Amino acid sequence: MNKHEFTVIGRPLPKIDAWAKVVGETRYADDLVMARMAHGKLLRSTHPHALIKLIDTSRARALPGVYAVITGADLPRVKFGILPVSQDEEALCNERVRMVGDAVAAVAAQDEYGDGPNVHKNVALQFGDVEAAFARADLVREDVFFYEGNTHLPMEQHAAVAQWGADGKLTLWSSTQTPHYVHRLLAKILDVPPAHIRVIATPVGGGFGGKLDPFAHEIAACKLSQLTGRPVKITLTREEVFYVHRGRHPVLMWLKTGFTRDGEITGSHIKTWLDGGAYGSYGVASTFYTGVINPVTYKMPVYKFEGARVFTNKPPCGPKRGHGTPQPRFALEVQIDKAAEQLGLDPAEMRRRIVCEPFTKTANHLTVTTIGLGECIDKVVEASGWRDKWRGWQPPARRRGPKRRGVGVACSAYMTGAGTAIYWNSMPHSGVVLRADRSGGVSVLCGATDIGQGSDSILAYLPAEVLGLDPKDVHVHPADTTLTPVDLGSYSSRVTLMCGMAAIQAAERLRAVMSRAVARKLEVAAERLVFRDRKVGVPDDWEKAVPFSQAVELAEAMHGVLAFPGSYAPPKRAGKYKGGGVGPSPCYSYSACVVELTVDEETGEVELHDVWIGHDIGRALNPLLVEGQVEGSVYMGIGEALMEAQVFRKGLHKHPSLLEYKSPTTLETPEIHTILIETDDPEGPFGAKEAGQGPLLPVLPAIANAVYNAVGVRVDEVPIVPEKILKGLELKRQGKTPRVGPERIPLFKFKEPLVVESAFGQPADAIAVRPFADQDTSR
């Protein structure tokens, strides 16, 4: 199917939920009101690490208007966590709190308590002989980088409403990105059969990874509802949102890479240390992600990764937009910039030359399909005027006044959906049930959760395209564990690809049945029929075409009720080694970014002027929505690069408020120029790849590289706040190396590496076998 034949795909249509959102009709979790509803509140620890000796709830129970008070003792003694390997959380702590913000009920006595380093995950993987690769290199660089933690900061505070009915069945409405995992874990935590639990994800007011874990407030609302016989709502305060966190891990990194004279990479070795916070959350996966995605961008024949996550008495870190990959990406792209200077190469051209080959495998056995990175680089170089603005590697010219202009470039890659589920199973990752109605409308049921990215709209556009309908004819019912087939959740940039493929399959199955019925009526071969403009007919005899609603009736008379499933699971391409399950993805998106900025040498302030970003989207199913995802990612990258930091003093968050936790406003956000590159990937729905996370990644290193270009100061840690730039300028004045960043790495023993042969350069199958794909698809 060629692009010009599409009727819905590629058009800048409004989102199907846009109208309700602009008139204030959309009902988020905290907007829900029920008769007799009670309001819940959690009491949280004010100690970073303490033993619980006694919880006296008698005074609280005696207060007028209090319906119930619970502590950990009222819940089944079972620990939980999002990953099966990290079942270490309690909704209400029983014996010990591990961070300020841990939920309890009332703590009557506690002891301060301390213990030694606590390593959560320790991983080491080696693909080929890195030492030999370094020996072959003309230049070997070793650099140390630090990436400060930061948080998602969704505008909507988490909220949940639980209703434990008189029939003993539980319904939970929650602002969650993953109703399916919440469903599974509630059953375990509350010791209730999962068939008696219904989880409905309300429209989510911003997620970014912050609403991907099961939370104490969800569980407490359920239990309180059971005890009071009333619906119970709990909405977190903004301060609580900062403490439940699950955001970006602070990561210290050591990176050693060998380069040839021409800028080719001979091999790379990275060590990462993650500050995990008090609980596991997604931390095991986060640890792997600091190592496994770097080889997807450039030819990197030999690779070694050692990573460790350490528990600390702070809110747990987890998945935030880019999940574990922005940190090593920052390190690699700044190091490449430094290498380009030493080798006297243009850093954009150098990257252009070393881009991975499409349809090959990486050193760590990941299969890459289409790669539009070269074109992304070409387009941003051209659009930004890079060749005129980048002045080579000579020191910035002396000028009057304190303002210095600079440009920087960086690239990245990101996965379009994780190749494996969070719990081991062979079932679909995303499912759709599509039902045609005699009215001519189509209903789509799918567990996918719209967090603003537009998944509900994708679920309307794709069936509309396949069936020749207007998206308005398609009714989407998402994210309800009782009604909708499972979709694993809105994470890892998986939703458009996975629910999109499932929706296309379901729509094609409906189309096949309708085609048979219309073919019999028109006495033509079914293969000749096309679906367009709400009609089904033969193109060269279109006057006889049957209205879609009539075609539904013909098909329903022949086939019975028209309801069809669609299922999607990613191709099974995990590397055959322990740990090979993290990193594989159906396909990878690519981004290239040029930033132009001014640094004030007197104040250290950075002012961004323009960001040009080229993004390989595979195909833009709706260019307006894709641009929105790219712009939002760039914005979030700017915040992380220049100001956002989730930092603590003695276990207390230093600034748990929207005023003091700095994030970019309209005034700090520059003009963002988005250029979409289409590569039509064979793995994606109509060729589409992800857009929601990847474009964040190159922004931070591009800014760091532009700061260097402007004032000759290397800031090897983010956020790049004014005092760090001033410190670098002071070092320069003193004749010292103008670099600001971590100096040392810890004495730490990683595991003996698992040594696996490098798969670099091996050919990949163009289309791998997908578990639930139809053998003969007409697409």
Place this chain on the structure above:
Amino acid sequence: MKVRMALTVNGESRDVLAPVHKTLLEVLREDLGLTGTKHGCELGECGTCTVLVDGEPVLSCLALPIAIEGRQITTVEGMAEGGKLHPLQQAFAELGAAQCGYCTPGILLTAQALLDETPTPTRDEIKEALAGNLCRCTGYTKILDAVELASMRMGARK
């Protein structure tokens, strides 16, 4: 202690019996069922709960209804005229300026106040006017585009 307050919301008279310390945000959402007004901090920091009082943007989480009795309160539910959307609402929907949509009501009302005062603002003036409204989804780009589009259409209509 509960007091009776006579409020004018979206052109309608609404009598409310509520504790005197209850904020305008709470009264709008809980007593009047106008949940289109959202909240992000309840401390006056994010702009999410913005409503208009006599056409001026006001943070409803910091306002006490008793202090604005008799004044015109406009929420997002009052922007459309009958079934016809305000040009800002139309432009925000068309251009994808609402992603998660949670900050949208506050931004729409702030933008309405701007356009009422300055019908054809420059992009910098729009940025200045919206600097007190945080949005985490859009990078603001589509929001600025939508305000410009609405301004253009409103000018053309006159």
